[in-house]
Amino acid sequence: MLRLTQFLKQKETSNDLIELINLLMSACKEVDSKLQNGDLEGILGSAELENVQGEVQKKLDVIANDIVKLTLQQSKLVRGMASEEEDHSVAANPEGKYLVTFDPLDGSSNIDVNVSVGTIFSILRAPEDLVGCNDEAFLQAGNTQVAAGYVLYGPSCLLVLTTGEGVNIFTLGHNGEFYLTRENVRIPDTTQEFAINMSNQRFWEQPIRDYVDDLLLGEEGPRGKRYNMRWVASMVAEVHRILTRGGVFMYPWDSREPHKPGKLRLMYEGNPMSMLVEQAGGRSTNTKIEIMNVDPESIHERTAVILGSREEVDTVMDYHQKAR
Missing domain, CATH: 3.30.540.10 (Fructose-1,6-Bisphosphatase, subunit A, domain 1)
Structure with a gap:
């Protein structure tokens, strides 16, 4: 080795x-x-x-x-x-x-x-x-x-x-x-696994609520397949699982602190994890633009994060596009 x-x-x-x-x-x-x-x-x-x-x-x-x-x-x-x-x-x-x-x-x-x-x-x-x-x-x-x-x-x-x-x-x-x-880890493009803190559901924007509601409908819903949910409350563990077997991780904006764009930190969490995910063939976005294209304004700036298997992140973005 x-x-x-x-x-x-x-x-x-x-x-x-x-x-x-x-x-x-x-x-x-x-x-x-x-x-x-x-x-x-x-x-x-x-x-x-x-x-x-x-x-x-x-x-x-x-x-x-x-x-x-x-x-x-x-x-x-x-x-x-x-x-x-x-x-x-x-x-x-x-x-x-x-x-x-x-x-x-x-x-x-x-x-x-x-x-x-x-x-x-x-x-x-x-x-x-x-x-x-x-x-x-x-x-x-x-x-x-x-x-x-x-x-x-x-x-x-x-x-x-x-x-x-x-x-x-x-x-x-x-x-x-x-x-x-x-060597050369690749994230599968498709997935049937998502990670989000469901206890915050009532604070999410409607597109995220709609997306997760459709996942929970399983085979009978518009996605046509059953999804498993995971939540460790440790971003390294969540991203590592995605790098290992695919999935989508979401920590979206919520209404509890509406003046903040999200909870996770752009410089210490969003950017490095986005680089890893994109280098492994996945996608990472704040629901508006790719996270790594954000021009930071402060070292402690926060961001919403949606990252993981490319096709699933694209689908999350579709829900946001339809709501605009």
């Missing part, structure tokens, strides 16, 4: 990008170790703090954020970073050529019940005229990403990665090395 570094070299990935990806993986391996020990280290439960989003942080949110942040700050390649858990961007090396955005522990509400969580990351080029580091430097559309991926902390620890040439999956071995275990 090919090790991560060997595989990236075969793909003629630049040495700098290989070094940065390996650095990120060293941080993720430390996070994985903390998760494996769990309550033995007293790291479960709430930190009794709120992040910039107004969400109560788990202890491991804070720990994972510090691990990734401190690791990246040591690199000569990183100009700065932006995290879901930080109010503003964090400077690193003034000469660094890359910017990194990350969600240090996606799905952290699942930690205390021992369900899969993960770290999501996106790598951007630092603007050539950038002096120091500021929030504005990160306001790049998702289609400018150099690389994106996530580490899924589950029964096995997996890295799912794209550098713009397909999606590949690596498994962490007992020796601390990531090995290639699935």
Whole structure:
């Protein structure tokens, strides 16, 4: 089996990008170790703090954020970073050529019940005229990403990665090395599986309500087939299932906070997951345009997300088009 570094070299990935990806993986391996020990280290439960989003942080949110942040700050390649858990961007090396955005522990509400969580990351080029580091430097559309991926902390620890040439999956071995275990992952175009939080149904826009209502009618409805529903409340787990066997994941706009375009974060979740899904042959949209074509206005900007098997996402868009 090919090790991560060997595989990236075969793909003629630049040495700098290989070094940065390996650095990120060293941080993720430390996070994985903390998760494996769990309550033995007293790291479960709430930190009794709120992040910039107004969400109560788990202890491991804070720990994972510090691990990734401190690791990246040591690199000569990183100009700065932006995290879901930080109010503003964090400077690193003034000469660094890359910017990194990350969600240090996606799905952290699942930690205390021992369900899969993960770290999501996106790598951007630092603007050539950038002096120091500021929030504005990160306001790049998702289609400018150099690389994106996530580490899924589950029964096995997996890295799912794209550098713009397909999606590949690596498994962490007992020796601390990531090995290639699935190459050129492709999402099936069709599916009979969807993921959405049904408890929010009364807050959705009508097109999403109509679409889900038709799915629930199964063979007797307009779709003519039976659908299964899944919901893990961990985006890394939801997207990983889609990359593995297809499906559609939806976190649409809802009326509880009508001034916000959605709940998920564009820079830390929407863009990197969209890059992975599109590189695997799927589609990702905010119901108006492709997510990676959005020009962000702030590092903590939110977005609606519909992503997964191409034909199913196209169908969701058809429902919206008919309602306009």
